[in-house]
Amino acid sequence: MNFGFDGTQRSLGDTVARLLQSVPALTAPDLDPRQSDRVYEMLAECGLFALLVPESCGGTGLSLVDTALAVESLGGGLAPPAVIATLAATDAIVRHGHEGQRRELLPKIASGELRVAIALLEPGCGYDPHTMKSTIANGRLTGRKLLVPGAAEADLLLIVTGSGGKPTLALLDARSGGVATQVQESLDPTADFHEVVLKNVAVRPESLLGGASPERAVERLMDVSATLHAGMLMGIAAQMLHKTVEYAKIRVQFGQAIGAFQAIKHRCADMAVAVEAGQSAAYYAFWAIAEDSSDSPRAAAMAKSYCGEVARMVCNEAIQVHGGMGFTWELGLHRYLRRAKVLEHAFGEGAWHNERIVAATLAALIPETNRQWEVA
Amino acid sequence: MDFSYSPAETEFRTALRSWLADALPTGWGETVFEPKDEDERARFRLDWERKLHAGGWSGINWPRAYGGRGATLVERAIFAEEMARARAPEGLNIIVGHNLVGTTLLRHGTEAQKQRFLPKIISSEEVWCQGFSEPNAGSDLASVRTRAERRGDKFIVNGQKIWTSFAQYADWCIALVRTDPEVRKHAGLSFLLINMKTPGITIRPLRQISGESEFNEMFFDDVQVPAENIVGEVNGGWAIAMTTLAFERGPEDALGRQMRFKQELDELLTTLASLKRDGGHVIDDPIIRQKLAKSITEVEIMRLNALRSISRYLNGEDRGPDVSLMKLFWSHAAQRLYDTALEALGPLAPLWGSAATAGGRFQLSWLQSKAFTIYSGSSEIQRNIIGERMLGLPR
Numbered sequence: 001m002n003f004g005f006d007g008t009q010r011s012l013g014d015t016v017a018r019l020l021q022s023v024p025a026l027t028a029p030d031l032d033p034r035q036s037d038r039v040y041e042m043l044a045e046c047g048l049f050a051l052l053v054p055e056s057c058g059g060t061g062l063s064l065v066d067t068a069l070a071v072e073s074l075g076g077g078l079a080p081p082a083v084i085a086t087l088a089a090t091d092a093i094v095r096h097g098h099e100g101q102r103r104e105l106l107p108k109i110a111s112g113e114l115r116v117a118i119a120l121l122e123p124g125c126g127y128d129p130h131t132m133k134s135t136i137a138n139g140r141l142t143g144r145k146l147l148v149p150g151a152a153e154a155d156l157l158l159i160v161t162g163s164g165g166k167p168t169l170a171l172l173d174a175r176s177g178g179v180a181t182q183v184q185e186s187l188d189p190t191a192d193f194h195e196v197v198l199k200n201v202a203v204r205p206e207s208l209l210g211g212a213s214p215e216r217a218v219e220r221l222m223d224v225s226a227t228l229h230a231g232m233l234m235g236i237a238a239q240m241l242h243k244t245v246e247y248a249k250i251r252v253q254f255g256q257a258i259g260a261f262q263a264i265k266h267r268c269a270d271m272a273v274a275v276e277a278g279q280s281a282a283y284y285a286f287w288a289i290a291e292d293s294s295d296s297p298r299a300a301a302m303a304k305s306y307c308g309e310v311a312r313m314v315c316n317e318a319i320q321v322h323g324g325m326g327f328t329w330e331l332g333l334h335r336y337l338r339r340a341k342v343l344e345h346a347f348g349e350g351a352w353h354n355e356r357i358v359a360a361t362l363a364a365l366i367p368e369t370n371r372q373w374e375v376a
Numbered sequence: 377m378d379f380s381y382s383p384a385e386t387e388f389r390t391a392l393r394s395w396l397a398d399a400l401p402t403g404w405g406e407t408v409f410e411p412k413d414e415d416e417r418a419r420f421r422l423d424w425e426r427k428l429h430a431g432g433w434s435g436i437n438w439p440r441a442y443g444g445r446g447a448t449l450v451e452r453a454i455f456a457e458e459m460a461r462a463r464a465p466e467g468l469n470i471i472v473g474h475n476l477v478g479t480t481l482l483r484h485g486t487e488a489q490k491q492r493f494l495p496k497i498i499s500s501e502e503v504w505c506q507g508f509s510e511p512n513a514g515s516d517l518a519s520v521r522t523r524a525e526r527r528g529d530k531f532i533v534n535g536q537k538i539w540t541s542f543a544q545y546a547d548w549c550i551a552l553v554r555t556d557p558e559v560r561k562h563a564g565l566s567f568l569l570i571n572m573k574t575p576g577i578t579i580r581p582l583r584q585i586s587g588e589s590e591f592n593e594m595f596f597d598d599v600q601v602p603a604e605n606i607v608g609e610v611n612g613g614w615a616i617a618m619t620t621l622a623f624e625r626g627p628e629d630a631l632g633r634q635m636r637f638k639q640e641l642d643e644l645l646t647t648l649a650s651l652k653r654d655g656g657h658v659i660d661d662p663i664i665r666q667k668l669a670k671s672i673t674e675v676e677i678m679r680l681n682a683l684r685s686i687s688r689y690l691n692g693e694d695r696g697p698d699v700s701l702m703k704l705f706w707s708h709a710a711q712r713l714y715d716t717a718l719e720a721l722g723p724l725a726p727l728w729g730s731a732a733t734a735g736g737r738f739q740l741s742w743l744q745s746k747a748f749t750i751y752s753g754s755s756e757i758q759r760n761i762i763g764e765r766m767l768g769l770p771r
Contacts, residue, residue, distance in 0.1 A: 001385070001450050002378050003680065004687040009377075065377050245767045259769035262760070268767055269704070269759035276701045280680035281673065287377050302673045354669030355662075361672050362659070365642055366649055 003283070005069055012051075013069025019046055020077025027078050029332040031189045039079060040153075044112020048083070052090045057106035064091065064224065065290040068283055071228055075235025078339055081191050081346070082117060082150025084228040089116035089158045091224045092169065096210045096217035101171065105156070117154035117174070118225065119145035119196050120347065127348045129160050129167035129218045134198065136163040141170060141178075141201045147346070151181045151194035158209075159198070160218060168214035169221060176201050188338035220289075223300035225347040227285040230303035233311040234275070234282045236340045240311075240318040241271045243333070247322055264321055271314045278310035298360040305353035308344035315340050379683075381450070388451045389458060395431055396462040405463035414588060418545050421468040425500040428467075435498035438478065442494035453631050453686055460635025468542060471629075473497045473504040477550050479623040484567075484608050484616050493548075493569070507537040507551035507570070507594060508617065515757050517552070518561045518614060522596060524553035524568060526603065526610075531555075531568060533576075533599040539751070543579045543592040546572050552617050555610050567613035569605040576600075586743040624752045625699040627682035627689075630706055634678040637710055640741060641675050644668075644717050647734050651721075658720060667716045674709035681705055697766035700758040707748035707755065714742035 005013075020026055023039055043049065051067055053059020067087070074083055090109055093101055108114040123144055125131050134143020141161060151157065157179070159170045172179070178201040184193045210217030245268055248259030258264045285303035288296035315337045319326035326333050344350075381389070401408045411417045428434050437452040438444025447455075467474070478497045481490055496502040513519040522535025533553060543549070549570045556564035570577075576599040581589040608616045623629075645668065648659040658664060681702050688698065717738040718725040729736045749755045763769045 001381055001453070001683070002687050002690060003683040004691050005377060245769065248769060257770050259763070259767075260771060262756070265763035265769050266756070266759040268769060269762035272762050272767060273701050273704050276684075276698075277674075277677045277681060277705050280677050280684055283377070283684075284676075284680050287379060291379075293379075302676060305669065306673050306677070351666060354666050357669040357672055358665045362645060362649065365645055 005283075009066050009069055012066065013073045015046060016043070016048065016070045016079075017073035017077060019043065020073065020079055027332060027335055029329050029335065031335075031338075033183075033189050033192045037153075040083065040115065041112060043079070043083060049086055049090065049112050050110035052087060052094060053106045053110040054094060057102060057110065059106065059110040063290040064227070065283075065286045068231055068286040071231035071286075072235035072238065072279075072282075075232030075339075075343075076239035077235070078190070078335060080150060081232075081343065082115065082153065084225075084232060085118045085149055085154075085158075086116045088221060088225045088228055089118060089156070089171075092158060092209055092217060092221050093171070095220055096169070097171075098206065098211060100206060101209070105171075114155045115150065115153055116156045116158050116171075117148050117151045117194075117196075118221070119148045119151070119157055119159045121146045121148075127222075127352045129222065130162075132160060132162050132167065134159070134161045136161060136168070136170065136203050139203055141172075141198050141203045143198050145196040145198065147184060147186065147193045147342075148181075148196050149194075150192050151196050152183070152192075157196065158221070160221070163208075163214070166215055167218040169209040169217050170203050171207055171209055172201060172203065178202070186342060188335075188342045190335070191339065191342050193342075219297065222347060223289055223297050226300045226304035226353070227282070227289050229343050229347055230278075230282040230285060230300075230307040233307040233340060233343050234278050236336050236343070237271075237275050237278060237307070237311045237314040240314045240333070240336055241268070241275050244268060244271065244318045244321045247325075251323075258321075267317050267321060271317050274310045274313055278307045281306045295360075295364075298357055301348070301353040301356040301360070304348055305350040305357065308350050311340040312344060381454070385448075385450055385454060388447065389454050392433065392455065392458045393462070395433065396458065396464060399427055399431060400462060400464065410465055414590070418468055418542070421465050422500060422503065422545070424465040425467045425469055429499045434500070435474070435478070435494075438482065438494070438498065442482075442490055443498040444494075449686055449690060452628055453683070456628055456632035457635055460632055460639065463639060467500070468545060469497065469500045469503045472506050472542065472546075472550075473500070473502070475626075475629060476506055476620050476624055477504045477548075480550070480567075480616060480620045481607065483619055488604070489569070489607065502547040503542065503545050504548045504550065505540050505543045505546035505572070506620075507540055507549045508620075509539045510536055511538055515754050517617070518565065520552050520554055520565065522551065522553045523557070524555050524566060524601070526555070529603045531566075531601040531603060531606070533568070533570065533596045533601055535596050537594040537596070539582070539591050540579075540594050541591045543572070543594050544581065548572060549594070550607075550620065552613055555613075559611070562614045564611055565613040565617070566610050567607040567616040568601055569607065570596075570599065570601050571605075574599050574601070585746060586740060621753060622695045622699055625703040626695065627685040627699070627702060630678060630682040630685075630702050633706060633710075634675065634682060637675050637678065637706075637713060640717075640737070641671060641713060643734065644713075644720070644738065648720055651733065653722060658722065661720075664716075664720045667719065671709070671713040671716050674705075675713065678702075678706045678709060697761050700753070700761045701766075703752065704755055704758040704762070710748055711745045714738065714745045718742055 050059040051062045055061040122133055154174045157172050157174050178199040180197045181194045184195050186193045248264050249257055251258050281303045285299040288299035319333055325331050411420050435444030436447045436455045440446040510520050524531040524533045549572055551568045551570050553568055554564055555566040576597040578595040579592050581592050583589050651658045685698050721733055
């Protein structure tokens with residue numbers, strides 16, 4: 001039993017954090033979606049996208065738990081969400097891709113040659129992959145996908161859709177005929193969201209993931225993405241706590257640093273408690289999904305719901321403690337606030353995951369009446 | 377990161393679990409419960425502790441030299457989990473005697489003190505209480521006024537202590553006393569071991585908001601304490617009291633509590649699954665489910681926080697403000713859990729005792745939970761500790 005990270009895992013987190021710090025534009029106040037173009041290449045050069053790829057496919061062969069602190073650094077450094085989309089897609093291909101996909105795609109993902117965007121949300125739908133309106137019929141995919149990070153730059157699209165009434169995953173060339181992407185305005189333009197319209201896009205059977213059990217591939221992608229988002233959210237929360245504490249040490253009012261006032265000190269302490277608790281939930285989820293622990297769907301749901309709440313609370317408090325400065329464009333706290341909000345709403349917001357937490361808990365606690373609580 | 381247990385640890389767990397199955401009465405926790413009368417319950421808990429000791433399950437991670445089992449910190453955590461899983465009776469001497477006095481003496485006691493006191497703490501032959509707080513020294517603990525004056529080979533103690541749990545059953549007391557009123561308040565304190573049978577000690581029970589009288593006030597009137605019963609140096613008591621508090625808030629304590637909160641939460645979920653209201657089951661109410669999800673998550677995080685702290689110590693870090701983070705989290709999360717419990721019980725939540733749903737356990741726990749954010753350092757004190765010692769904010 002050891003709920004801690006080893007030296008390699010910590011140094012991976014530090015490396016990613018330092019690399020992102022070397023790109024000031026990433027956290028600059030202005031909302032330029034192109035400011036992060038170079039970042040993807042830099043992260044590829046340092047080997048980030050090889051981490052989850054098995055050694056037999058040209059990767060490092062690490063597990064998701066090894067990447068937890070690196071993902072946290074991606075969050076705190078405001079790396080574009082497209083980066084973790086590629087990581088989640090890598091896991092999907094490693095776990096549920098067929099031999100051809102693994103052999104052909106994984107080496108190119110590892111080197112940074114291929115980028116993958118994940119398309120989940122649709123107009124008029126929630127987060128449940130079972131309820132998507134887009135479908136594959138007669139080998140053709142039609143539908144509309146919203147809030148897809150990095151779709152314009154992506155080489156591949158990993159699309160959560162339906163086939164024969166069941167959720168499935170299609171991995172398509174982003175430049176296939178019938179695919180049209182368009183930038184979407186959002187709270188966080190630097191997240192680089194796109195709308196993706198799919199009109200009679202040809203889907204060959206070998207473009208699907210999950211083989212005989214596509215539902216499991218979809219569930220896994222949802223859990224992995226939720227966990228990666230939880231990690232990113234904790235990176236933001238830790239960064240906001242740090243900035244707030246440093247500000248409270250130097251900002252003087254009434255003749256003393258405001259951090260000496262309990263009204264401020266106690267807010268900071270509550271932020272620290274929230275960060276500690278959120279990290280506990282996030283790190284455990286990383287371990288649970290890496291090890292395929294039987295409680296991993298519940299652990300991922302807990303992490304996503306709880307870390308979303310923590311990041312929201314910590315960002316709100318950070319701006320409050322910074323006072324008027326916190327509300328200015330120039331200080332740039334709004335970048336973290338905006339990013340935390342869009343991450344909070346990706347791959348299930350709190351209420352959606354809360355329902356999954358209760359359903360899973362009841363199913364384990366009272367198995368005989370299990371069916372009564374199954375999520376619709 | 378690894379949540380699996382070694383073969384030796386698993387063996388420890390299996391052995392303990394099977395011992396517990398034999399040692400606890402048949403139907404324990406389902407049809408057989410602790411006595412309702414407080415004095416009977418205290419005797420029952422003490423008997424249980426002595427049974428644990430006879431079975432070799434006392435002083436789990438204490439050195440064998442003082443009668444302990446010499447187990448690892450992970451095994452200590454497993455012990456807390458298994459005891460709570462079996463709903464084993466809470467000890468009478470465990471919280472103060474074992475967790476506070478024992479751990480403090482192990483760090484700061486003289487060899488003679490360790491030899492004299494530790495074996496009888498482990499065997500629960502001697503029950504301890506904690507004389508720290510006073511009417512005018514609560515959160516401001518360093519302001520204690522109870523005086524200890526050196527006369528010959530004795531200290532003469534005069535003053536008053538308050539909120540002393542189990543004083544009515546205690547044989548010994550750890551007391552924070554003022555030995556020098558002239559110096560800065562933190563620098564004039566000493567840490568004494570006082571025999572509760574000494575003439576001049578008066579104990580008066582205090583009634584709590586739950587109606588129970590677990591804690592007391594104590595009066596010291598020319599109480600003679602042998603000079604060798606000081607822990608550490610004269611006027612060096614503050615640092616020692618801080619050790620005691622670090623253990624009071626530690627992960628061993630938090631894990632045991634977590635398992636009990638988890639049992640209450642499971643009991644709540646089971647209760648709500650069969651509780652009908654307005655033609656449906658309460659458990660299907662989506663608003664209640666949202667609140668339950670939060671408590672389910674928070675009770676899980678209590679466990680994870682404690683395991684993270686234990687892992688820090690295993691990896692060579694010392695106890696620090698992390699115990700304040702842990703205590704602040706579990707105390708408020710537990711209060712939210714019981715608020716949610718009563719909210720879910722709905723219109724009949726005001727019923728008490730056997731007339732209430734689940735025998736009134738949630739109502740009693742709800743009242744008891746109000747103490748969590750006050751005792752062993754109020755939330756405000758924990759926030760000061762976190763702000764100043766962990767975040768480095770100015771005093």
